[in-house]
Amino acid sequence: METGELIVRLVLIVVIFLISLVIAMYSTYAERKIAAFFQDRVGPNRAGPAGILQPLADGAKMFLKEEIIPTNSSKFLFIVGPSLAIMTACIGSAVIPWGQQIQIGSKLYDLQVTDINVGLLYIFGVVSLGVYGIMIGGWASNNKYSLLGAIRAASQNISYEIAMGLSIIALLMVTNTLSLKEIAAQQHGWHWNILRQPFGFILFIVCAFAETNRTPFDLPECETELVGGYHTEYSSMKLGFYLFAEYINMFVSGAVMATLYWGSYNYPGMDWVAGHTGPVIAPLIGTVVLFAKIFLFIFFFMWVRWTIPRFRYDQLMDLGWKGLIPLAIANIIGTGLWITFFK
Amino acid sequence: MSIFYFIAFLSILFAVLVISAKNPVHSILYLVLTFFTFTIQYILLNAQFVAIVNFIVYMGAILVLFLYTLMLINLNKNSEPMKTNLVKIAAVLGGGCLLVVVVAALKATGASDPVLFKDPNLGLVKNLGKVLFDEFLLPFEISSLLLLSAMVGAVLLATKDTKTA
Numbered sequence A: 001m002e003t004g005e006l007i008v009r010l011v012l013i014v015v016i017f018l019i020s021l022v023i024a025m026y027s028t029y030a031e032r033k034i035a036a037f038f039q040d041r042v043g044p045n046r047a048g049p050a051g052i053l054q055p056l057a058d059g060a061k062m063f064l065k066e067e068i069i070p071t072n073s074s075k076f077l078f079i080v081g082p083s084l085a086i087m088t089a090c091i092g093s094a095v096i097p098w099g100q101q102i103q104i105g106s107k108l109y110d111l112q113v114t115d116i117n118v119g120l121l122y123i124f125g126v127v128s129l130g131v132y133g134i135m136i137g138g139w140a141s142n143n144k145y146s147l148l149g150a151i152r153a154a155s156q157n158i159s160y161e162i163a164m165g166l167s168i169i170a171l172l173m174v175t176n177t178l179s180l181k182e183i184a185a186q187q188h189g190w191h192w193n194i195l196r197q198p199f200g201f202i203l204f205i206v207c208a209f210a211e212t213n214r215t216p217f218d219l220p221e222c223e224t225e226l227v228g229g230y231h232t233e234y235s236s237m238k239l240g241f242y243l244f245a246e247y248i249n250m251f252v253s254g255a256v257m258a259t260l261y262w263g264s265y266n267y268p269g270m271d272w273v274a275g276h277t278g279p280v281i282a283p284l285i286g287t288v289v290l291f292a293k294i295f296l297f298i299f300f301f302m303w304v305r306w307t308i309p310r311f312r313y314d315q316l317m318d319l320g321w322k323g324l325i326p327l328a329i330a331n332i333i334g335t336g337l338w339i340t341f342f343k
Numbered sequence B: 001m002s003i004f005y006f007i008a009f010l011s012i013l014f015a016v017l018v019i020s021a022k023n024p025v026h027s028i029l030y031l032v033l034t035f036f037t038f039t040i041q042y043i044l045l046n047a048q049f050v051a052i053v054n055f056i057v058y059m060g061a062i063l064v065l066f067l068y069t070l071m072l073i074n075l076n077k078n079s080e081p082m083k084t085n086l087v088k089i090a091a092v093l094g095g096g097c098l099l100v101v102v103v104a105a106l107k108a109t110g111a112s113d114p115v116l117f118k119d120p121n122l123g124l125v126k127n128l129g130k131v132l133f134d135e136f137l138l139p140f141e142i143s144s145l146l147l148l149s150a151m152v153g154a155v156l157l158a159t160k161d162t163k164t165a
Helices: A003-038 A054-064 A075-095 A119-140 A144-175 A180-186 A198-211 A236-260 A270-305 A313-342 B002-020 B024-044 B048-073 B085-111 B125-135 B137-164
Strands: A102-104 A107-109
Touching: A003 A054, A003 A075, A003 A107, A003 A236, A003 A270, A054 A236, A075 A119, A075 A236, A102 A270, A119 A144, A119 A180, A119 A236, A119 B024, A119 B048, A144 A180, A144 A198, A144 A313, A144 B048, A180 A236, A198 A236, A198 A313, A236 A270, B002 B024, B024 B048, B048 B125, B125 B137
Parallel strands: none
Antiparallel strands: A102 A107
16 A cells, blocks of 8 residues: 555544544534423533533543542453443444545545445444443443343343344345445435335334434433443443443444445435536535434434333333344345346 | 464463453453454455454354353352263363364365465455355255254243243
C-alpha cells in the first residue's frame, strides 16, 4: 500500500472514531431531550444554550467521580469488562462504507477503512463478541444482581443472534455477496434492499434492538428487578464506558441497517447531482445522506424506548425462539422461491 | 513465518492455562483467547471464511454458552466431583487415541500435497463454497445430518423427564 492511501486510511480511522464518540456523546443529550419531549418536560437546559454542553458536563462528572472496585471482585476482570464493551462497540464500524470513492488530487480513494470480502460476517462476529464485556463485568462484580443481569444479557444475545443471522442469510441470497462495499454499490439510486427484503428488515431491526439491549429488550439492566443490572457495582468512568458502549452500538447498528437495507449512501437522483457537482462534492453529499439515515435510526431507537414498556423475560425468550426464528426461516424459504420462480 | 511461531506459542500458552487455571470461569476465558489465536492463524492462511466462522461460532456462541452455564452452576472446589481412577485411565486412553489420529492425519496430508498449495485463494468464500457444494457435497450433507441428529438427541434428552413424570 502506498503512502498516500495509507495516510487517507489513517485519517479516515481517526475521523470515524471521533465521529462515533461525538455521536455517542450527543446521543445521550438527544435521548434526554427526546424523553423530555415525549413526557412534556423541558429536559436538560442549564449547561450552555438549550443545554448543549450537558454531555461535556456529564463526561467531566464521570471522570471526576470516585472509582470503587468492590473488595471481593476479581479486580483484573472487573476492569476488563467495560474495556471490552467499549472496544467491541468501536471496532464494528471498520467495514462500513461511508461513501462512494472520493477524488483527492487525481486519485480515487475509498471512504471505507477496509473492504474485507466477509465484511457482513465480520459485523456479525463483532456483535456476538459484544456480550463478553457485559458477562465478564457482571460476573467479576461478585454481586447477585450483576450476575443475573449478565446472564440475562448472554441468553438474550445468543437467542436473537440466531434470528439475526437467519435474516442476514435471506439478504445474502438477494445480494450474492458478503462485501459491504458491493452491497452498498448494488443499491444505486432507489434500488434499496428494503424493497426486496422488507420482511427481513423487520426481523433484523427487532434483533438489533435486542442486541443493543435497548427497550423493550433492556432486561439486563431492568432496575425494578435488578437494581442496575450488570453495571450495579460500577462507578465513575467504568460505568460511563458501559453506557457509552450502548450508544456507540446504537450508532453502528444504525449504520449497518442503513447500509444493508436502506441504500447506504445512495438516494434517488444521485446521478443528476453527481453530474452537477463533480467527483469531490457528490460523494460527500452521499455521506451526508448516509448520516441522515443513521440519525433517523437513532431517533427511532429512542422513539421506541420512550413509547413501549419492557417485556417480561419469558415473553422475550418466547418472541426470540418461537416467533422470530420460524419467521426468519420462512423468510429464507420465501426468498428462495422468489429467486427461483421470478428471476 | 515468525508471526506464525509467535501466535502458535500463544495458542499453546493459553491452552496450558486453560487446564491449569484454578477457577473454571478463568479457564473458559483462556479458552476464548486460545480460539482467538486460532482465528489469527486462519487469517494468516488466507482462510477468511473459516476464520470468521471460527470467530462467530466458537468465540461468539459456544463459549458464551459455556460461560453462561458455568456462571449459573457456580462451581468451586468443594462441589467438584472426585474423579475415579477408571475415569482417569479412560481419559488418558482417549487422549492417546486422539494424538495417534492427529499424527496420522498430519502424516497423510504431508504425503498427499494439500489442496491449499494449489490454490492460495481457496479460503475465500466464493472458492470455498464452490468446492464444498460441488466436490465435497456428500461429506458436507452427511455432516449436516450428523449435527441434526445431535440436536434432536439433545432435545429428546432434555424433555425426557417431563414425559415420564
